[in-house]
Amino acid sequence: MTTDLNLVAVFIAVADARSFRGAADRLGVALVQRTTRSVSLTEAGLRLHQRVAPAVAEVEQAINGARDRDAQPTGQLRLAVSSIAERFIRGPLLADFTQAHPGVQVDVTVTDEEFDIVAEGYDAGVRLGEVIEQDMIAVPVSGDQRQLVVAAPAYLQRFGTPSHPRELPQHCCIGWRPAPHVAPYRWEFAEAGREFDVAVEPRITTNDMWVMVRTACAGGGLTFGMEETFRPYIERGELVSVLEDYCPYFSGFFLYFPDRRNLPPKLRVLIDHVRYRPGGKS
Numbered sequence: 001m002t003t004d005l006n007l008v009a010v011f012i013a014v015a016d017a018r019s020f021r022g023a024a025d026r027l028g029v030a031l032v033q034r035t036t037r038s039v040s041l042t043e044a045g046l047r048l049h050q051r052v053a054p055a056v057a058e059v060e061q062a063i064n065g066a067r068d069r070d071a072q073p074t075g076q077l078r079l080a081v082s083s084i085a086e087r088f089i090r091g092p093l094l095a096d097f098t099q100a101h102p103g104v105q106v107d108v109t110v111t112d113e114e115f116d117i118v119a120e121g122y123d124a125g126v127r128l129g130e131v132i133e134q135d136m137i138a139v140p141v142s143g144d145q146r147q148l149v150v151a152a153p154a155y156l157q158r159f160g161t162p163s164h165p166r167e168l169p170q171h172c173c174i175g176w177r178p179a180p181h182v183a184p185y186r187w188e189f190a191e192a193g194r195e196f197d198v199a200v201e202p203r204i205t206t207n208d209m210w211v212m213v214r215t216a217c218a219g220g221g222l223t224f225g226m227e228e229t230f231r232p233y234i235e236r237g238e239l240v241s242v243l244e245d246y247c248p249y250f251s252g253f254f255l256y257f258p259d260r261r262n263l264p265p266k267l268r269v270l271i272d273h274v275r276y277r278p279g280g281k282s
Contacts, residue, residue: 073265074103080117080125083110083209085253086228087142088126088274097273104266112178112207117257123267124257132256140276142252147188148227149247150239154219162222165189165246168200172221174212175202187224189246200224213239252276 081089088094089110098106109122117125125132128145132138149168162168168187175184184205186197200222204215209225216223217238233239255274257267 072103073101073269075264075266076105076107077124077266077270078107078109078122080109080111080115080120080122082127082253083112084226084229085126085141086226088253088255093274097270100273101266101269104269123264124255124270126253126255129251129254132254135259136256137259138254138256139271139274140252141255141274142228142276143278144249145252146227146247146249147224148230148241149187149222149224149243150216150230150234150241151222152217152219152238153240155216155221156240156242158219161242165196165198165243168198168222171200173200173202173204174215174221174223175200175205176209176212176225177205177207179207185224189243190248191246195248 083089089108094106094108098104114131117123126141129138129140149162149165155172159171162171165187177184184200184202186199188195188197190196203221204211206212209229212223212225213229213233215221217233222242227241230239230241234241255271257263263271
């Protein structure tokens, strides 16, 4: 970008003189006009202000940015995190972050309610990308995700394995709802590129993923949720995945926050810590 040297010279004159009046003496032009009751800019002063003010703001911003980068991150970091953001809330990620940045206190509210994080006083949130507002900055904290239908081997041996999602209402299902008086979540699938959902009419409904997992492991029925949540249980043989051919991948989780020109150090270091890097360490 080409630097306007005349603008720089004017800025230096104003800064050195510490007043428009002092600068006017050095520049040879009247910038202000004073009465007994007020001070106002002349036409020349107004033009100067219009040119200098953005430059001053940019310099101040650069100085603040440099100061923030050199500062140790401190303070409380308030986060609103989805209950299904497994990589973020499972423990190691946050434990490693607080060990690396002992001056930051992390306050995590696990919630699936939709609300304005700015109005509620949160620094950032973590949710699936498809439900994040368009005016937010979003940083990936996971790869692509998918939801799976799972059940304990004992349940499948007793009641059989469904061959198509349309058979699910015939089974005992363990469902999820975000809050009381809200209809249970409809299980979502795809077939031949066409998306569809199934109302399973669950026998057991809860807003707690761990109730769903533990009940499924106990043979209580089929349940539906994020693959990341179920993967350890599948690997240990406690749960079995079914209907995988109907479970497509979709965009994963993002850390999101308002568009700010200068991020506070505590949020900047969190972004760098949790950013998902495909093919590398995340």
